[in-house]
Amino acid sequence: MTEDFKVTPWEVTGDIDYGLLQERFGTTPIDGALLERLSKYGDVHPMLRRGIFYSHRDLNQLLDGYEKGKEFFLYTGRGPSGNTHLGHMMPWIFNKWIQDTFGVPMLFQMTDDEKFLFKDLTLDDTRRMAYENALDFVALGFDPDKTKIILDTENIKSLYPIALKVSKKVTFSTAKAVFGFDNSTNIGSVFFTSIQAAPAFLPTEEAGTQVPCLIPCGIDQDPHFRVARDVAPGLGYPKPAMMYCKMFPGLGGGDKMSSSDENATIYTTDGPKAVKKKVGRAFTGGCVSVEEQREKGGNPEICAVFKYYFYMFEKDDSKINELADRCRSGCILCGECKAELTTRINLFLEDHQAKREEARKIVGDMAYGGFKWKKDGE
């Protein structure tokens, strides 16, 4: 087994082999039969058709229950360590589609505690970032009557008893093996997975009866939910079902958009000029000269610009295939392709930024238990 890539909730390095990762983690492919089954509920989302959300755990069982009238809830989250970028938004957009398609409630956990423990940030930093990130989440249009945002340090009284139960069932050995911890890991980090597990079981605790949970998120989060699923039956909780997506690519050609490379990362608050500049510098599959490209064509498989269309900015399958063909045949040059992507991203961001301002009015109502947000400048 090749070890040239690493995927944990806190570190993604190397060229990820998503098939191999699925094998390593022991998750199940989202195959044609499952897509067929999902199509009964409406148009299947492009992220499913294109294999971006590509792997799952127990989704069939969840749908079996749903079809018998057992409503589930959605749970996903965000570690607030900086501004929101497109890579964060991608799975949220998918969650929104699931909420709309199944009409289900949603819990969104913001792990200000986690980012404090794992990064060089204060709790004040991570709480303020949580507010900024929450605006992006809310701007996507989640049903305000069915969606609640959990902020760990604010909602800890609800989470802690569940986290204690989880933590009592997880040994340091397990945490070491699953997350790659060692003796130098701080004891807050060691405990943290218990807190991330808690929202998956919160509606069950509140209802006093098992409420099934579906967690659509990045495959890098699987270690947390492997642990959560292992301990669930012993605690009388349902095992959460999972849907996993691939990492949103960076503009530099890397496998994951990351805040550590600001120039290869498009933030939700970026203006048109910044977007133009970042896309202009993107890694492409083009040739060194126009002549060569007209003759030999480009390679969309390795092109960051093409991936942006594929992941988020071209929903029409025939058009995305056409774009790939035109690239390979040398009909379209990188400059044109980048200009069009820039336009699309800027249109998206213009609309998003307006909704993000509107979100300020309702983000307070969506706070779980009615906590008060900590905003910048307060």
Add this chain to the structure above:
Amino acid sequence: MTEDFKVTPWEVTGDIDYGLLQERFGTTPIDGALLERLSKYGDVHPMLRRGIFYSHRDLNQLLDGYEKGKEFFLYTGRGPSGNTHLGHMMPWIFNKWIQDTFGVPMLFQMTDDEKFLFKDLTLDDTRRMAYENALDFVALGFDPDKTKIILDTENIKSLYPIALKVSKKVTFSTAKAVFGFDNSTNIGSVFFTSIQAAPAFLPTEEAGTQVPCLIPCGIDQDPHFRVARDVAPGLGYPKPAMMYCKMFPGLGGGDKMSSSDENATIYTTDGPKAVKKKVGRAFTGGCVSVEEQREKGGNPEICAVFKYYFYMFEKDDSKINELADRCRSGCILCGECKAELTTRINLFLEDHQAKREEARKIVGDMAYGGFKWKKDGE
């Protein structure tokens, strides 16, 4: 160094060599000079005069500050895993004396989370026990205007941010070395010391300025506070000062009264008959026959009954010396000595049980942040 005894917050075994323990833990003896200094504030408590509270950390610095007008607060606690026994009451009685002598506020932490994590108990069990134990604490007469009781799962929102800061500074290596954890320890237990540290820093967080803390407790708790003291300066918190007592002896002759031997343990809710029976069966330093004892005398050093007078039930030093002399010379027999102790314990408990009933009226007001207690039968 002999290893025939073990003292951790969760396990006390073997014959404790308190001098050696002090060396191992690196605490400082409470010596004549310190007793002299304490005598300026009033009559020195018998537990100090008799070397029951025998060791400390930074008590002189705390008193230096106090004499310059810097008020400190008291912090001690209880892990609610069962009924309160006399061994739990002993350090609380001492805390009451400190509160009266210095007129200082007090925080009392009830670690329902700890007992859930370390014992085969549910959170419901430990919360209900916390209420029962709190009645015993309140019955001792702590100033209701200056004393607050923290229940971890209820007050976690106040404790958690502090615990996070502590936990970020403590590695698994440290926890392993200090508490004797290994890879099979659950991750809640690994994290727990951060929660026990938190009340020591809570008034500092609340006031936004350093508030010195004094923690009088059993020496078995030193591992927790060694860790807390180590991390305090880096977090801008004052190092808590410590006063440590020896373990209250069991009636069976063991070094620590323990709930695991019910017949050698006097609970605060015991009736006169139970006390009579338990004291009647106590391990003594007497001889096998009356004749032999009249001739050779008894040995108060090893006698559990004598220790009860010494620790709690005879405050007059001349009288305790007289009792020891009368024992050694064979003037008093074990039966008489046990009968007198039974009378004293029952008088104490009769009074305590009445105050314990009264405590029900005010224990609600003493709940930190006004949480609602969970009582038996609710």
